[in-house]
Amino acid sequence: MKLLDFSSMFFTIAFLVYCVAFILYGVAVMGRVWRNRDPEQHMKKWGRLSFLVSTLGLVAHLIYFFTRWAGAGHIPVSNMFEFMSTLSMMIIIAFTVIFIIYRKTLLGLFAVPIAIIIMAYAAVFPQEAQPLIPSLQSWWLQVHVTMAALGESFFAIGFAAGFMYLLRTVDFNSKEKSDRRQQRGVEFTLLSIVVVIGFIASVYAFRVGGYESVFTQEQESKVSRVEYKLPPIVAPYQSKVESFQSFLGMKEPLFEAPSWMVGINAGRKLNTIIWSVLAGLILYALIRLILRKPLGRAIHPLLKGLDADDLDEITYRSIAIGFPIFTLGALIFAMMWAQIAWGRFWGWDPKEVWALITWLFYSVYLHLRLSRGWQGKKSAWLAVLGFMIVMFTLVGVNLVIAGLHSYAGTN
Structure with missing residues (x-):
C-alpha cells in the first residue's frame, strides 16, 4: 500500500472514530438528563469513555497527518483539503487540552462536531497531493500555518463554550424584546x-x-x-x-x-x-x-444543571490561550516569511487583511473582557462572532476572493 493511500485510510478512520465519540458524548449527556439514579456518576463514566474514544480518533488523525507529510514530501497544508484536515486535527488537540483542564464532558458534544464538519468539508475538495510552488518551499510554512491553525482551533473551542453558554442562559420562553x-x-x-x-x-x-x-x-x-x-x-x-x-x-x-x-x-x-x-x-x-x-429551545434542556460560570471561564481561557499563538503564527511569523519570500512585510493581500481583522477583533474581546468587565452573554456573543470571522477568513477569502493566499484545489 502506498503511503498516501495509507494516510487516506487513517483520515477515514479518524473521521469515523470522531463520529463514534460524538455519539458517546451524546449518550453521556442524554443519560445525565434522563437518568433518575446517580446521573453525575453516569456522565462521569461515559465521559471518560467518550474522551478515550476521541483521543483514539486524534491518534489516527496524527497518523494521517505525518504519513501524508512523508508521502507528499511537505507538511499537509498546501491545498484546501490538507489545510482543513489539519485544522480539524488542531481543534481536537485544543479540545483535549481544555478538557484535561476543566473536565467538562458536555464540551465534547459541541467541540467534536466542529471537527467532524470541517473534516467532511475538507473531503469535498480534491485530495491529490500536489507539489509546493517555489514560494511555499520553506520551513516558515510549517511554523506559520500550523501555529495560525492551532490558535484558530482554540478560538473554535471558545466558540463552542460560548455558544453553549448562550444555549444555557438564554430564556427561550420569554417574550421580552431583548430575550x-x-x-x-x-x-x-x-x-x-x-x-x-x-x-x-x-x-x-x-x-x-x-x-x-x-x-x-x-x-x-x-x-x-x-x-x-x-x-x-x-x-x-x-x-x-x-x-x-x-x-x-x-x-x-x-x-x-x-x-x-x-x-x-x-x-x-x-x-x-x-x-x-x-x-x-x-x-x-x-x-x-x-x-x-426552534432548535435552540430543543437543545436548551440538555444544558440544565451545567454551571454557566464554568462555560464563561472556558470561553475566555480558550481565547486567551489561542490569542498569543495566533499572533505569532498568523501575524509575526507570517510577516517575517513575507519579507523573505516577497521582499515586503505587508502587502494588503485579502488574507492578510482578514487575518489582521481577526486579530483586532480578538484584541477587542480581551480588552473588553479584562478592562470593561464584559462577561456572560456579551463575552459569549463576541466569541461566536469572532469564530464566524475566522471561518470567513479561512473559507470565504480562499474560495471567493482571489489573492496570493488562495489555496490550490479550490475549484
Whole structure:
C-alpha cells in the first residue's frame, strides 16, 4: 500500500472514530438528563469513555497527518483539503487540552462536531497531493500555518463554550424584546451551521449521483471550460452550454452570473452558495418539522444543571490561550516569511487583511473582557462572532476572493 493511500485510510478512520465519540458524548449527556439514579456518576463514566474514544480518533488523525507529510514530501497544508484536515486535527488537540483542564464532558458534544464538519468539508475538495510552488518551499510554512491553525482551533473551542453558554442562559420562553433578540441570534447561528452541513450533504449527494454539466466561456480570445458538480442554477457570464444534465425538469440555468463578478469560476461559486443556502434551509425546515420547536429551545434542556460560570471561564481561557499563538503564527511569523519570500512585510493581500481583522477583533474581546468587565452573554456573543470571522477568513477569502493566499484545489 502506498503511503498516501495509507494516510487516506487513517483520515477515514479518524473521521469515523470522531463520529463514534460524538455519539458517546451524546449518550453521556442524554443519560445525565434522563437518568433518575446517580446521573453525575453516569456522565462521569461515559465521559471518560467518550474522551478515550476521541483521543483514539486524534491518534489516527496524527497518523494521517505525518504519513501524508512523508508521502507528499511537505507538511499537509498546501491545498484546501490538507489545510482543513489539519485544522480539524488542531481543534481536537485544543479540545483535549481544555478538557484535561476543566473536565467538562458536555464540551465534547459541541467541540467534536466542529471537527467532524470541517473534516467532511475538507473531503469535498480534491485530495491529490500536489507539489509546493517555489514560494511555499520553506520551513516558515510549517511554523506559520500550523501555529495560525492551532490558535484558530482554540478560538473554535471558545466558540463552542460560548455558544453553549448562550444555549444555557438564554430564556427561550420569554417574550421580552431583548430575550427575543437573543433567541433569534442563537437560532441564526444554528441555521448557519445547518447551512454548512446542507452544503456538504448536497455535494456528496450529487457526487454519488455522478452529476456534471459543462460550460465554455470566452475571455480575451481564450476559451475556458467550467465544470459544474451541482445543477447549474447560475451559468457563467456570457457562456455557452457544452453539456447539460437535467435535474428535476430543469433543462437550462435559471440565469447567468452578473458581469461584475470577476473570474472564470465566479458563476460556479455563486451557484454553490445558492445550493448551500437552499440545502441548508430545506434541512433546517425538516429538523424544525421533526422537533416542532426552534432548535435552540430543543437543545436548551440538555444544558440544565451545567454551571454557566464554568462555560464563561472556558470561553475566555480558550481565547486567551489561542490569542498569543495566533499572533505569532498568523501575524509575526507570517510577516517575517513575507519579507523573505516577497521582499515586503505587508502587502494588503485579502488574507492578510482578514487575518489582521481577526486579530483586532480578538484584541477587542480581551480588552473588553479584562478592562470593561464584559462577561456572560456579551463575552459569549463576541466569541461566536469572532469564530464566524475566522471561518470567513479561512473559507470565504480562499474560495471567493482571489489573492496570493488562495489555496490550490479550490475549484
